[in-house]
Amino acid sequence: MRRDDPLAPYHARRDFRHSPEPAGRTAGRRRPARTLQFVVQRHDARRLHYDFRLEWDGTLKSWAVPKGPSLDPQVQRLAVEVEDHPLDYARFEGTIPQGHYGAGDVAIWDRGTWVPEDEDVAAALQRGKLHFELHGERLHGSWVLFRTSGSQWMLRKRRDAHARPGDGDGVLRASAPTASARRPPRAGHGDPLPEWIAPQLATLVERPPQDARWVYEVKYDGYRMLARLDGREVRLYSRNGLDWTARLPRLAQRLSRLRLGPGWLDGEIVVMDTHGRTDFHALQAQLDGPATDVEYVVFDVPWWQGQDLRDAPLSRRLAVLDGIFDALPADAALGRSRPLDPHHVGQAVLDAACRMQLEGLIGKRLDAPYRSGRSPHWIKLKCRAEQEVVIGGYTEPRGSRGHLGALLVGVWGEDGQLDYAGRVGSGFDAATLAALHARLAPDERATCPFRHRPALPGASRVHWVQPHHVAQVRYATWSRDGLLRQASYAGLREDKPAREVVRERARPVQETATMPTAATPARSSHRPRAPRDDDTVMGVRVTHPGRVVYGTPRVTKLEVVRYHEAMAEYLMPHLRKRPLSLLRCPQGAGGECFFQKHIETRLPPGVVGVEVPASDGPDTQVMVSRPEGIVALAQYGTLELHTWGARTPRLEKADRLTMDLDPDPALPWSQVVEAARLTRVLLEELGLRPFLKTTGGKGLHVVVPLKATRGWDEVKAFARAVATRLASVAPQRFTAQLSKSRRRGRIFVDYLRNGRGATAIAAYSLRARDGAPVAMPLHWDALSPHEDLRGARFNLHNAAAHVADAEAAWADYDASRATLTVKMMKALGVTP
Structure with a gap:
């Protein structure tokens, strides 16, 4: 291939007289980065596969992905690098004749724009690891391509708001077309009803387009809800896939009586006031009770009676919806959101809506398909400014007001920190204040969750809370320093995760043609950086930086060192003043590994020795004193950092209790969840506050911070008593016996990590196992039987993205230290 013709291999394989x-x-000219296009083409050749193409340097860099992309971050797809394709191939659909290279049908499965996350794309491609964001109709968010060998790469979705853990082939099962995405659905029935359809979302814009292809509907003030209907079987799902059927029993019953489907309806649950307008406050009140007055207003039908309608234009889907409603009885439990009279076009339609005192409008293109995720073909137009915010605290009430004064709210910044956005002091009635206080009080914490502690007027006391709750507020404008002016409370948003809340900015309408999605969610600025050419990190020279440390996925030594550099500030609080036991793997995780407590050679910077009393004299062990010491240990081949349960200078007094829940590998995750919750209940009944951590293996750690008042023998005896009590309460679930035979089918409650000299894996430490897993602090409410958090669920590549949540989960750890009292010990039969 000539250096000046990157398309030579492409031309050599094709006969354009017949293909x-x-x-x-x-090759075309390289275009500005903001307009880089990508395309995924479904290629039904000798074997069905998906061709993934990224525009770069005048051509389409191309990979064949045999199984197609997955939205599950745990699923890696083989991607075989093939020859560069010309830019105009991004528009190609058709049939390549038999006997020609690639013979078969080619259809566009997804298209849009992409944004590199690496500063130097050419170097990243050469190095074999490219991070990027996709803004497509089906694929969104952050992805990574990395080379394993030769032309073989792996394509993986990175964990963000667009990921769907556990949904391996969902994006293919739910939306793979049999031909062009622009063709109408095929006639006939028989396709299986999808288990889940992610909803299409609207993009906020400054003004409506001057285009007659758009229709407009009323913007309802409610909760987005999708209904899966299969005769009498009805399930109701929120926009992020949570099953709300049990919260809306009356609505589910009314829909069940209609015996509709099989199909999916898309709409909004609302409560109407006496004037026929939606009342968000009233909806909140209904959801706190039996929800008898909740109505379901339907505006789309993505799937109906064996036909996947997502590839059909909106005009076709509205016609299907007309047929559904025409067949319903007059007293049916469904409302219909119909497009407004198309008398007004452009700005005139919004002006008319605002004169009618509506919340705003949703604009939709009649010729566009239904696409999961943020779409340029659905737009939001607001008559009054609204913003979702995260509640980070509240002030004490004054005067006659009860329960709380003002909410202190924020939005997540681009670096993953919570930025203060002001006070919300109006919009409450007495019942709302009481309900809010009841929700927020259990989540009170000792420290401020905002990036910077806000300067508040007056001397009123502030209650900080975990940033879990999302509120919707109305406001006049944003100030120059990023604060909401005249903010008024509208209600809680239980249908949106707090981590997704960023400042919403309206786009110029012309951007919707080229930017298919809204801004991606905030990501931590502390994520591990891609390896650079240099081999010095924090002043530590890294030898053999390209050595492969993890084979699955492929991770080099320099990447491991960079991980420790990025996570050092979070690791240090867990390592400081604690003797360490190091698991060193000089030849990588797949080679020989060994534990080490001492370094016989000269200690590197940031690593010190600590004298530990022993029967045969002082024993000098390793301890980290500064962040560069963590990097130095990684350079020495250290992968795992295990810490003592005590700190200098009081090494004879334990300052934590660690209950290691070690399940039989055959046990399902749901039983591990149940075991952790039971352990928590027992410890809380004793008056202790437990914290939760994954281990990067098959179990979980339940950790209790203690005041350093008890010796090792007492703490170990107490831990053994906890394990024994659990085993006696639920013998079918737990065992405190070391015997392998006794542990079969049960969870071994390992209390031995509480003895003198015993260690436990540190939070944020890597593990020397496939997947490069990381031990991760967790909120207790993150524990769900439906999402397995063990193993490589948290790993070298995604740990930094979870740091903010992990730090918030353990924010009160030190403040929660308790004395192991005589009463607690006697309650378990331990003699102090």
């Missing part, structure tokens, strides 16, 4: 593929005689 309809574009010739693309020369």
